[in-house]
Amino acid sequence: MNENIDIVFKMIAVNTKLLKALDSQLSIHGITFSEFFVMYHLATTENKMIRRIDLAQKVGMSASGITRLINPMEKLKIVEKELNPRDARVSFVKLTPVGMELYENAMQSVSDTANTLFEDLKVEDSIKLLEILRSIS
Amino acid sequence: MNENIDIVFKMIAVNTKLLKALDSQLSIHGITFSEFFVMYHLATTENKMIRRIDLAQKVGMSASGITRLINPMEKLKIVEKELNPRDARVSFVKLTPVGMELYENAMQSVSDTANTLFEDLKVEDSIKLLEILRSIS
DNA sequence: GCTATATACTTGTACCATCAAATATATAGC
DNA sequence: GCTATATATTTGATGGTACAAGTATATAGC
Numbered sequence: 001m002n003e004n005i006d007i008v009f010k011m012i013a014v015n016t017k018l019l020k021a022l023d024s025q026l027s028i029h030g031i032t033f034s035e036f037f038v039m040y041h042l043a044t045t046e047n048k049m050i051r052r053i054d055l056a057q058k059v060g061m062s063a064s065g066i067t068r069l070i071n072p073m074e075k076l077k078i079v080e081k082e083l084n085p086r087d088a089r090v091s092f093v094k095l096t097p098v099g100m101e102l103y104e105n106a107m108q109s110v111s112d113t114a115n116t117l118f119e120d121l122k123v124e125d126s127i128k129l130l131e132i133l134r135s136i137s
Numbered sequence: 138m139n140e141n142i143d144i145v146f147k148m149i150a151v152n153t154k155l156l157k158a159l160d161s162q163l164s165i166h167g168i169t170f171s172e173f174f175v176m177y178h179l180a181t182t183e184n185k186m187i188r189r190i191d192l193a194q195k196v197g198m199s200a201s202g203i204t205r206l207i208n209p210m211e212k213l214k215i216v217e218k219e220l221n222p223r224d225a226r227v228s229f230v231k232l233t234p235v236g237m238e239l240y241e242n243a244m245q246s247v248s249d250t251a252n253t254l255f256e257d258l259k260v261e262d263s264i265k266l267l268e269i270l271r272s273i274s
Numbered sequence: 275g276c277t278a279t280a281t282a283c284t285t286g287t288a289c290c291a292t293c294a295a296a297t298a299t300a301t302a303g304c
Numbered sequence: 305g306c307t308a309t310a311t312a313t314t315t316g317a318t319g320g321t322a323c324a325a326g327t328a329t330a331t332a333g334c
Contacts, residue, residue: 003267004263007266008159009174011148011151011152012152022145052283064321064324066283068284069320069321087282089283111139111141111142114145115141118144118273126140132262132265133147134147136254137151190312190313198292200314201313201314202290202291205291224311226299227299228312
């Protein structure tokens, strides 16, 4: 059973390394990983827009964290607000064309970084790892 | 190859979940995961003391981060400073008996949390996961 | 339709970690 | 032994994130 402890520590170590590599690459595009992660969720969601509170849940941040993360992105025209006529409390977040292009460029960097990070992993191990991670989350 | 991207996102998601669970459990002991992680390295290292800069590297933080993390722990007598007579620049960090006891209690919580988090994982998958994580880090 | 409760979001405050600069000490080359 | 450079640590300033409280709107029960 005590493998689990080792998994925890190793997972955190790997994650730290991973985030450092990603943030370093993404700084070339002038964004942080959190911003990229938001864009990723916006780009891959069904109708291309998400409520702030759902975004918070998806990226694992608080609602206030999302407010403060999105505000500057809105000023830079990376994302835009869309109001909900049915419920004046909610505001959807949506990628602009500018944001979409930024996302695609950034994704290329992230993709390259991911491939470098895992280049020594055998294909069957990649598949297994992904399967295990999915079963945990 | 694009499995690697999915691995990155899943890994970050799992890690976020994991850290939230751990921090929540550790708050019972009045400590954060960073503090626990420091104690873990101190408790499991060869001669029970580590230079601040090595500690920083081990826990994946900056040297200044370690200074600010350790100072309050020192005030609470969880860790203590040990000077190096050979080199006046370095100061070692060492668990006190109080710190050692706190660590052991906290480790019990962490252990329980880890077991809960991974309870649905088959034993062979735990072993495989650990092996893969080791090969990455 | 009023009141109580719930939900979505923002704002004030505080913490934690970073980077860059400052300080102290050590080492190397002359 | 002096000077230049490298290393270990701390300090000042800053950014990102959280929690709690505040605001606005919606929904339910009467």
